[in-house]
Amino acid sequence: PGIKTFDLMAARTQVIKERVNVQFRAEFFNAFNTPQFNAPNGSVVATSFGQITGAAQARQIQMGIRLSF
DSSP states (O other): OOOOOOOEEEEEEEEEETTEEEEEEEEEETTTOOOOBOOOOOOTTSTTTTOOOOBOOOOEEEEEEEEEO
8 A cells, every 4th residue: 555644744933022923833743633554464475464453553643842042
């Protein structure tokens, strides 16, 4: 199966004083939550031969605040 991901980042910087800034960031990995399937089972003797039995992690969201002075 192919890999299709769409990552997205949004940031907002706010000036508090002349030399003090606050930045808020939000990062979205696999933003549209497209499934990323694992490789098919390659063991010939297994009953699940050729089947995809798992997937990678779903959407992940990461947020942070940064204070610069």
